[in-house]
Amino acid sequence: MFELKPTINALMRSKLGAVLLILQLAITLAIVSNAVSIIQDRMTYLNKETGYPEDDIFKFNSLNFDKQLDLLQQVELDEQSLRGISGVIDAVAISSVPLSGSGSSGAMQLKPEPQESKRSTMGYVTGDEHILNTLGLSVSEGRDFNEADVVVIDESDARPSVVIVSRALSDELFGAGKGLGETIYWGADPLSIIGIVETMANQWPKSSFGEKAAIIPMIRVGNFQKYLVRTAPGARAQVMRQIEELMLLSHRDRVVSDITGLDQKKARYDAKDVLMMRMLMTLIVVLVVVTALGIFGLSTFNISKRTKQIGTRRALGARKSAIVRYFVVENALICTVGLMLGSAAAVLLGQKLMQWYSVPALGYSFIVVTASLLLVMSLLSVLMPALRAANISPSIATRSV
Template identity: 50%
Template sequence: MSELKPIFNALCRSKVGAILLLLQIAITTAIVSNSAFIISEKIAYLEQDTGYPEQDIFTFEVMSFGENIDYMRQAELDETAIRQMPGVIDAVTVNSVPLSGGGSSSSFRLVPAGQKGKGVQASIFEADSHFINTFGIKILEGRNFTEAEVSVVEEYSQYPSVGLITKAMADELFPDGDALGKTLYHGDLPMQIIGITDVMKGPWLQSERRDRSAILPFVFAQKLTLFSVRTEPEQRAQVMQQIEQYMLNLENKRVIEGLKGLDDVKADYVAPDRLTMRMLLVMIVVLTLITALGIFGLTLFNISKRTKQIGTRRALGARKSDIIRYFVIENAMISMLGLIVGSGAAVMMAQQLMKHYSLSQMPLFYVLFTAVGVLLISLLAVVGPAKRAANISPSIATRTI
């Protein structure tokens, strides 16, 4: 390590290039480590278990324009007819579609409104007893609704007094695991918990209430009615092709729109997150390439400035490996200092992202992994120019001396 001092002195005589490279490595380390963490978070978010057989479910809206249509009666006839279609497992009218980014939510509390007590925000699904089977949801405890418990009305004055909630919601409200049979309050309206379901994501996958949902036995049909249908595996495409004409044959004074598979509904909802992830990947690649090219270019520039110096060292007996080692050590010194600065910047950046964008704490593993990667890239980038320097002929380099 006797070369450290002359290398350091040489860098001090050419500070601008070294400082620029140091800053480039620091910026790359800070941005890449945080970007890699965000990408891993996005991947976990995109691949989370929703609780639904998405490939077998599709949804559509029916907009009626005929006069004197009994919407409640028509919805019941439509549901029954759809369930009889070949390849269909079940169908239901519902107020909102899971994973869609739009729906209804409210607060559920252990005590009536106006009293102090624990409560949570949860998504609300209003449907009849076919909701569970249509969306392929498993009931862990309790039971499903009975037909007698379903409120089929044209206004919200008769709200149901029973409901199902997800296990995540039950665990949050009743940590002791005794939620079944207990009463929750939706405002001043009591709701007895008759069943607890397995994983079942709500309409908003990014919301803190994504795992909290309440299913209420309530059917409210109107001009615009939302249907969800579950088919046998591999039968969805065929049923979707037939459903529009099938519905029009039942009642032709209406329009079928928004026909879409549940997986496509989810894909549309998470499309901005996929775009963000791809942009971050591109940024990581671009920053890494720029850093590597910067190291490559700076080393070539230093070689052109030190041609005679290198030739003199070669003439005095320096081996090719000595020349290569010189430039590798020089680059490693710059890189290590840049990585120290960049690692500190990465931690501060992560704290700001956590504060302003509700991200979780970034594990230091990402900073360490990025630092090692940047160091390896920087060392690889300098090897080519260093070999070129080692091949400089002493006679050519010292010709004018």
């Protein structure tokens, strides 16, 4: 039998150390469980499929200074030059780059503005009939754009009439598995959904609408133009080295900049998440180590304070296992109180983080697993001091003051 009452009485005579350890365990559980939950959520996001062959795609910018230049003609010439490079699968002038954290967003709705209707926020990109192939996407339902679908925005009143959307956007507006052939409204402009892509992240993949994307067959040219190029696997680096020289050969009165892989753009967009994960991992390790050292230190201190008591018990015939069990039970009591307080604190902290920073709700499984690991760690931390106490010689202990 563990004789809990004498153990509790002994703890009440030396409350300060026990209270400090209880607080340390509670704080550790509250912070670690929430940190692990956030790390798990970020890991899920970082490993999520975007739909694009990121390692085979790169982008670059072209800034023209020639005011007399026919910009539309130059864009078409640039696209043809890019598609003629060995190793290039396709290329397109694009309004913004997916996964980059920058671009255009808006809402698609079921009725034209200003009428009230169901709507969904999404990110969109524009380009010609080569855009889907350049992005490495394919429609699971419907068809791709053709040349007749593409509208050039200039002085005319022409507006696009068709759109390709992601499955997430279609399901949000029309229900699961529906949407092909339906009409949605981009502002007051009706767009017929001619194709649906199963997985297509937009420019902000970690946002609440990161999977809702639309591609609009529209060209709006300007002095500053973005280009996207998809190469055969393994050919991207070689092609990227040729871009600046090729573009300047076509037209020298320009600056070519930011030749960057799509995977690199996403890595920059995700840099804060990766840094946060590393900081949280470091925090977890520090807290766990400090807590383990605290348990070890308190147990060692208690043993040094009770040397005479332990020696007396040994002299009266107490077994070594009884001494070890005493300190293990004492530690288990402290841990139980600390982990109960920590569980309540973890739930409260999780609710505040969800309210302040829009992190996912803390799952109770994280609290249970973290508490179990802390309990095991606590018992292991007290084991060495307890074994040392059990080996105290009765004769030495009874002579100590």
